[in-house]
Amino acid sequence: MSIQGGFATQCVHAGRNPDQFGALVTPIYQTSTFAYPSTEAAAEDFQDLSTGFAYSRLTNPSLDVFEKKLAELEHGARGVAFASGMGAIAGTLISLVSAGDHIICSSTLYSGTHHLIHSTLARFGVQFTAVETSDLAAVEAAVQPNTKLIYFETPANPTMELSDIAGIVAIAKKHGLMTVSDNTFASPYLTNPLDFGVDVVVHSCTKYICGHGDVIAGVAVAKELEVANQIRMEGLMHVGAVMAPNTAFLLERGLKTLGIRMEQHCRNALKVASWLEKQPWVASVRYPYLPSDPGYELAKSQMRGGSGVVTFDVAAGLEGGKALMNHLKVCTIAVSLGDCETLVEHPASMTHTMVALEERLAEGITDGLIRMSVGLEDADDLIADLDQASKYI
Numbered sequence: 001m002s003i004q005g006g007f008a009t010q011c012v013h014a015g016r017n018p019d020q021f022g023a024l025v026t027p028i029y030q031t032s033t034f035a036y037p038s039t040e041a042a043a044e045d046f047q048d049l050s051t052g053f054a055y056s057r058l059t060n061p062s063l064d065v066f067e068k069k070l071a072e073l074e075h076g077a078r079g080v081a082f083a084s085g086m087g088a089i090a091g092t093l094i095s096l097v098s099a100g101d102h103i104i105c106s107s108t109l110y111s112g113t114h115h116l117i118h119s120t121l122a123r124f125g126v127q128f129t130a131v132e133t134s135d136l137a138a139v140e141a142a143v144q145p146n147t148k149l150i151y152f153e154t155p156a157n158p159t160m161e162l163s164d165i166a167g168i169v170a171i172a173k174k175h176g177l178m179t180v181s182d183n184t185f186a187s188p189y190l191t192n193p194l195d196f197g198v199d200v201v202v203h204s205c206t207k208y209i210c211g212h213g214d215v216i217a218g219v220a221v222a223k224e225l226e227v228a229n230q231i232r233m234e235g236l237m238h239v240g241a242v243m244a245p246n247t248a249f250l251l252e253r254g255l256k257t258l259g260i261r262m263e264q265h266c267r268n269a270l271k272v273a274s275w276l277e278k279q280p281w282v283a284s285v286r287y288p289y290l291p292s293d294p295g296y297e298l299a300k301s302q303m304r305g306g307s308g309v310v311t312f313d314v315a316a317g318l319e320g321g322k323a324l325m326n327h328l329k330v331c332t333i334a335v336s337l338g339d340c341e342t343l344v345e346h347p348a349s350m351t352h353t354m355v356a357l358e359e360r361l362a363e364g365i366t367d368g369l370i371r372m373s374v375g376l377e378d379a380d381d382l383i384a385d386l387d388q389a390s391k392y393i
């Protein structure tokens with residue numbers, strides 16, 4: 001059901017659809033198919049597969065609640081649940097572009113998306129130009145007669161570089177292009193790209209939406225119902241990366257605390273980032289809500305907090321970074337982000353190994369860069385952990 005109210009109220013109530021027993025929590029509808037009372041009733045549903053429940057590769061009552069909740073939180077018409085963030089990104093792009101079309105994308109992207117656009121879609125004849133989407137002049141200069149859409153992440157993984165959402169939408173509208181934005185790092189708590197005119201928002205729900213590190217999941221939320229239906233019918237149903245009902249259950253549970261989790265992630269991350277920038281062993285820190293960050297003014301205009309991710313460069317480079325990471329006790333070495341636990345990863349040797357060295361360096365992903373997903377622990381304990389580990393650099 002649709003719920004009026006603030007973000008926290010919506011996190012708890014939006015999308016809920018009490019079943020015939022009045023279950024407070026959405027049950028896990030562990031079913032692949034749905035029984036019809038007659039062929040006529042079945043035929044009616046099959047006229048339009050984007051509504052109703054026909055087969056769980058399209059949707060399912062557990063997924064439906066999650067999709068509607070996400071659509072409300074992102075101010076969109078409808079969400080489409082996928083088995084992973086990459087499922088959502090691939091499903092969205094293959095629904096919206098065809099061979100011969102051209103995509104403008106951020107040069108700094110999550111490495112899986114980078115590979116999808118640079119290699120996989122390219123093999124099927126989809127052209128692309130990668131530009132710094134933080135540079136609006138570069139975005140506009142990349143527009144070609146066959147450009148179909150602009151794809152960007154803000155904040156970008158792993159550099160925390162911001163793109164000006166309103167500026168990109170203005171260019172897109174001027175040239176009749178669609179826009180797709182990956183809002184994983186911000187979550188709907190911190191920014192709603194659809195409010196700026198973006199057409200589709202995608203998420204790796206594996207991260208903040210879930211918040212507990214126990215699922216792989218994704219979603220696409222479209223501003224227009226027609227676009228959401230196109231993604232469901234084209235990029236989900238005929239490809240098959242559908243979310244499992246149990247995953248939707250865990251996501252709905254995680255979403256109920258999204259607001260309070262994001263508050264703590266942001267508070268902790270700002271404290272850690274402010275401490276890091278004063279340390280002599282740190283060469284640079286990127287965190288959008290640090291007043292010294294180049295994206296600070298933009299962050300204030302399009303985000304309601306800085307996110308939970310901080311990236312920093314260890315002055316002693318690769319070996320220094322490794323020594324630091326290997327001596328952390330509270331922080332855990334792991335990819336992914338948005339969990340309760342603080343996770344640290346080294347993009348050059350972990351998440352971004354698929355990106356060619358020259359490209360990686362040009363994107364600012366240096367050998368010494370460390371990405372820290374600041375968790376929900378006490379910030380002082382995280383700072384003490386970094387401090388003791390820094391003695392080994």
Ligand SMILES: Cc1ncc(COP(=O)(O)O)c(C=O)c1O
Binds near residue numbers: 084
């Ligand atoms: C910004 C961003 N988008 C998409 C993905 C892919 O999500 P998933 O791992 O859920 O497929 C990730 C994964 O780290 C990511 O960081």
